[in-house]
Amino acid sequence: MPLSYLVCAPTHLEARSLRRGLGPAVVRRTGAGRRRSEAAATSTELLAAGAVAVAGIAGALDPELAPGDVVVATEVRRHGERGTDRVIPCPSAPLLAAALRRSGQRVVTGPVVSTDHLVTGQERAELHRTGALAVDMESAWLLGPSADGGTPACVRVIADPATRPILRPATVGHLRTALRTLATISPALAYWGGAVRPRRVLLASPRSFCAGVERAIDIVERVLDQRGAPVYVRKQIVHNAHVVRGLEARGAVFVDELDQVPDGATVVFSAHGVAPSVRAEADDRGLAVVDATCPLVAKVHSEARRFADRGDTVLFIGHAGHEETEGTMGERAESMVLVEDLEAARSVDVPDANHVSYLVQTTLAVDEVDEILHALHERFPNLQAPGSDDICYATTNRQHALRSVAHEADVVLVVGSRNSSNSNRLVETATRMGTPAHLIDDASEIDLDWLAGAATVAVTAGASAPTSLVDEVVQALRGLGPVDLYEREVTREDIRFTLPKEVR
Numbered sequence: 001m002p003l004s005y006l007v008c009a010p011t012h013l014e015a016r017s018l019r020r021g022l023g024p025a026v027v028r029r030t031g032a033g034r035r036r037s038e039a040a041a042t043s044t045e046l047l048a049a050g051a052v053a054v055a056g057i058a059g060a061l062d063p064e065l066a067p068g069d070v071v072v073a074t075e076v077r078r079h080g081e082r083g084t085d086r087v088i089p090c091p092s093a094p095l096l097a098a099a100l101r102r103s104g105q106r107v108v109t110g111p112v113v114s115t116d117h118l119v120t121g122q123e124r125a126e127l128h129r130t131g132a133l134a135v136d137m138e139s140a141w142l143l144g145p146s147a148d149g150g151t152p153a154c155v156r157v158i159a160d161p162a163t164r165p166i167l168r169p170a171t172v173g174h175l176r177t178a179l180r181t182l183a184t185i186s187p188a189l190a191y192w193g194g195a196v197r198p199r200r201v202l203l204a205s206p207r208s209f210c211a212g213v214e215r216a217i218d219i220v221e222r223v224l225d226q227r228g229a230p231v232y233v234r235k236q237i238v239h240n241a242h243v244v245r246g247l248e249a250r251g252a253v254f255v256d257e258l259d260q261v262p263d264g265a266t267v268v269f270s271a272h273g274v275a276p277s278v279r280a281e282a283d284d285r286g287l288a289v290v291d292a293t294c295p296l297v298a299k300v301h302s303e304a305r306r307f308a309d310r311g312d313t314v315l316f317i318g319h320a321g322h323e324e325t326e327g328t329m330g331e332r333a334e335s336m337v338l339v340e341d342l343e344a345a346r347s348v349d350v351p352d353a354n355h356v357s358y359l360v361q362t363t364l365a366v367d368e369v370d371e372i373l374h375a376l377h378e379r380f381p382n383l384q385a386p387g388s389d390d391i392c393y394a395t396t397n398r399q400h401a402l403r404s405v406a407h408e409a410d411v412v413l414v415v416g417s418r419n420s421s422n423s424n425r426l427v428e429t430a431t432r433m434g435t436p437a438h439l440i441d442d443a444s445e446i447d448l449d450w451l452a453g454a455a456t457v458a459v460t461a462g463a464s465a466p467t468s469l470v471d472e473v474v475q476a477l478r479g480l481g482p483v484d485l486y487e488r489e490v491t492r493e494d495i496r497f498t499l500p501k502e503v504r
Helices: 012-022 033-041 044-048 093-102 121-129 139-143 172-184 186-195 211-227 241-250 276-285 295-309 323-329 342-347 366-379 393-406 421-432 467-478
Strands: 005-009 027-029 051-060 070-080 083-089 107-114 134-136 152-160 199-205 231-234 252-255 266-269 288-291 313-317 336-339 356-360 411-415 437-440 456-461 483-489
Touching (some): 005 012, 005 044, 005 186, 012 027, 012 172, 033 044, 033 139, 051 139, 051 172, 051 186, 070 139, 083 139, 093 107, 093 186, 107 139, 139 152, 152 172, 152 186, 199 467, 211 266, 211 295, 241 252, 295 323, 295 356, 313 323, 313 366, 323 336, 336 342, 342 366, 356 366, 366 393, 393 421, 393 456, 411 467, 421 437, 421 456, 456 467
Parallel strands (some): 070 107, 107 134, 199 456, 199 483, 231 252, 231 266, 313 336, 411 456
Antiparallel strands (some): 051 134, 070 083
């Protein structure tokens, strides 16, 4: 059952702005300052609410914040004469912030600090140095009781900019700006309130990094440690925005083609593999190459050469434009034909129907490939298969694991980047089972609307998505109410790949 929720607004003006969108049944005026907030927090009504959000205006601590900017608290700190004496986490902040951004607001997330007195310029600077973005006089005391087993949230609209002392209430112009913005955040608060409830979260296992991804990331990190920055990487080392940004911060430079790499520099080939023409160009340029191609992808390259060299037309089942497709087909371009889908399988022409073989992109959906292969076998009875399945063990395992939980879920969240083939296939796997599924880069991309009425959420991650991102998603869901967490493991992965000699 959904939890009841209340939105606390300290003053009459703040409450009136919020009630325009939420109605009087949800918004409670609690009074300004610590004393009134403490009294309101212990009222029967607030103690009975399953979820409590505080919304109102605040003073900026960050000089970059302007009147009308919205701060969603990741935590609320209670600050007194002796410093911070309590921190109240607000785990649903990424979800609430995302809802506000979708409504067109300028939103930042970070700590909000509550004090029991007006803050002077010097104290404001000291509070900002702790990482806090904004200051108010109520949130910590209003949310105190709900922090223990409750569901707290805090949204503050900047009235006082940090460029002027907080010695008196905000100027009339700044106050009007803040209140106008406050009136527009009600829909996001309503989405938040509609999503708060107890729920089950089912974790599919295996999920996240596979051995090939771990190897590729490890290679770039070792090259950076051994040779220093910059280290150039052709294409994304793996298809995940967070991984790429993390390596960029260490000094990796990602390029689309080798002409962007200085002569004689070190370049790493991504896990998806490259065509022989790319290797030849690197040799001609005198580049120091470290190859991070996944060994399972390298196996498919070897099969492409073997099949083509014996005279076969090689049908490659894969997606146009994907680096793995381009690299593999580049092995024997004149002998290979791309088959993207079932329609292509039914219409593809070959010079000799008795000399045809097939290969598969390693990150495709198993059931989709089975349909395509069935069509190809009907047309080419002598179709030759590779010695072992091309779809990698990690892709297969993650799809099997998702099937074990998707049928029980109201919605599936797949953590992975848009350009991750295996992550997209997970979304398709759940959708084919009839369960709504969404691909998200991280918790900030979860739409609260997806969670309204969702008593059971299944969570998985593509093979290129870090485990930490799944942890953040679960934590954000905990911010919407009590969570019963279950992990379903269909198999255990213990595969490890040897590193190339250049980095051992």
